[in-house]
Amino acid sequence: MNIYCINHKFLYETEKLLFLFLPFEKNTCLDTFCGDDGDYFLTAISRSGEQVLFKIEFSYNGQVRSGEKSLPTSQCTDEEYELLSLSYPILKESCGFAPEWGMLTGVRPSKLMLNRIDELGEDGARDYFTNRFFATPEKTELAFSVAKTELRIIKESPENSFSLYVSIPFCPTRCSYCSFVSHAIGTESAKKLVPQYVDKLCEELEFTSHRVREAGLRLTTVYWGGGTPTTLSAEQLDRVMTVIEDSFDMSDCFEYTVEAGRPDTITKEKLLVLKKHGVNRISINPQTFSDGVLREIGRCHTAELTVEKYRDAREVGFDSINMDLIAGLPTDTFDSFKNSVDKAIELGAENVTVHTLALKKSSTIVTENERDSVNADNIAEMLAYSRQALTSNGYKPYYMYRQSKALGNFENIGWCKEGKECAYNILMMEEYQHIISVGAGAVTKLLSPGITRIERVFNYKYPFEYISRFHELLEKKERITSFFSEV
Ligand code: SF4
Numbered sequence: 001m002n003i004y005c006i007n008h009k010f011l012y013e014t015e016k017l018l019f020l021f022l023p024f025e026k027n028t029c030l031d032t033f034c035g036d037d038g039d040y041f042l043t044a045i046s047r048s049g050e051q052v053l054f055k056i057e058f059s060y061n062g063q064v065r066s067g068e069k070s071l072p073t074s075q076c077t078d079e080e081y082e083l084l085s086l087s088y089p090i091l092k093e094s095c096g097f098a099p100e101w102g103m104l105t106g107v108r109p110s111k112l113m114l115n116r117i118d119e120l121g122e123d124g125a126r127d128y129f130t131n132r133f134f135a136t137p138e139k140t141e142l143a144f145s146v147a148k149t150e151l152r153i154i155k156e157s158p159e160n161s162f163s164l165y166v167s168i169p170f171c172p173t174r175c176s177y178c179s180f181v182s183h184a185i186g187t188e189s190a191k192k193l194v195p196q197y198v199d200k201l202c203e204e205l206e207f208t209s210h211r212v213r214e215a216g217l218r219l220t221t222v223y224w225g226g227g228t229p230t231t232l233s234a235e236q237l238d239r240v241m242t243v244i245e246d247s248f249d250m251s252d253c254f255e256y257t258v259e260a261g262r263p264d265t266i267t268k269e270k271l272l273v274l275k276k277h278g279v280n281r282i283s284i285n286p287q288t289f290s291d292g293v294l295r296e297i298g299r300c301h302t303a304e305l306t307v308e309k310y311r312d313a314r315e316v317g318f319d320s321i322n323m324d325l326i327a328g329l330p331t332d333t334f335d336s337f338k339n340s341v342d343k344a345i346e347l348g349a350e351n352v353t354v355h356t357l358a359l360k361k362s363s364t365i366v367t368e369n370e371r372d373s374v375n376a377d378n379i380a381e382m383l384a385y386s387r388q389a390l391t392s393n394g395y396k397p398y399y400m401y402r403q404s405k406a407l408g409n410f411e412n413i414g415w416c417k418e419g420k421e422c423a424y425n426i427l428m429m430e431e432y433q434h435i436i437s438v439g440a441g442a443v444t445k446l447l448s449p450g451i452t453r454i455e456r457v458f459n460y461k462y463p464f465e466y467i468s469r470f471h472e473l474l475e476k477k478e479r480i481t482s483f484f485s486e487v
Contacts, residue, residue, distance in 0.1 A: 102134030
């Protein structure tokens, strides 16, 4: 579809709004309009004397709908909002449905809710969601409920504390929806990188521990993500975990998570290593309990293997296990998604994180044009079922975020049993704590007092670059020391 943005700079926001209604549309952006016989979306802002004029035209399926409004310049404090809120009902009418989050496109609805509660009070914050951004009452309550839980965890987080994030950017194979920088270790070149990567990671951990000690920071949570950390061997896991214990003061660390996401990387030996080093929360991610869908998305394990590894983890003594599921996977149906939710509940996972499939540009689904296998029609039903089933089995939503390009503009929700919230997920997602990160692709986030500013230090993205430019990376990491000496 042609998108015409005339005389304004809100192209990105306009495209994001259109995506809520037409996620599979390929768009061409233009800034002049000389008539168009096809489908198009035109937004324009102009000024006449003391008036600002907003104009919309949306041509879709042979019908053209339009809207205009003008405001005195003195009252026009938010042109972006005026333009998008004029567009929203026109897109809604033309496409025949209303997105459940209304016009909200940001990735952190619960953070927005927390900020609005602070500014406007609880009723004002709800009103802001439903009347200004047209979110449904259900989504508004979801954001409200998550925000209240998050607030409790945020308040419990001690000042000057930080979480340590360890990135392991390797996986057994690449999932078709993956947009992370993760290397499939099935290839010889990637496999060869792993030992060198582990060496550098240990060095970076030691180096970083000196910087945080100088800054007087206290470690409260550790999170290993990626990739799939359990792609490392038991010996490699043991070595890196020993370096962490020897380098950092672990006495305030109350949560230690390792994503053992792919069941085909888990062995009893590795689970015992994790247990020995005080890991108290792991993820074993089915994504789906349908073998057909698993094959379709390029994961070479079965649903049965997920159950087997889950039972192994219980035997080893893990009492806080997360399971990730995804709604909208290629070839998945409502019934098979329902079965996946039921199975995770039946197994008794303490956390169930329900994601909505996001069509990221770098994923195989998009690059190899496999979009036809994605059925976006019943995502709302799938998510509604997960909400009802999890709620009635004692789970509550404790953290939430949205990804750009998520089908239907829906969210990812972390559900947990009472007292089983993952503090790291909340503190990291809502940006309430320093995150000190190590490994390829990792991003360190340093917060100024009062969180008025967030500074990011980016590690090199790809493992080969991380290894070959390691000295430059350490120079960048010196910023941790200078940041804290300035604030
Ligand atoms: S397990 Fe996660 S990181 Fe690894 S390929 Fe699949 S989606 Fe990507």
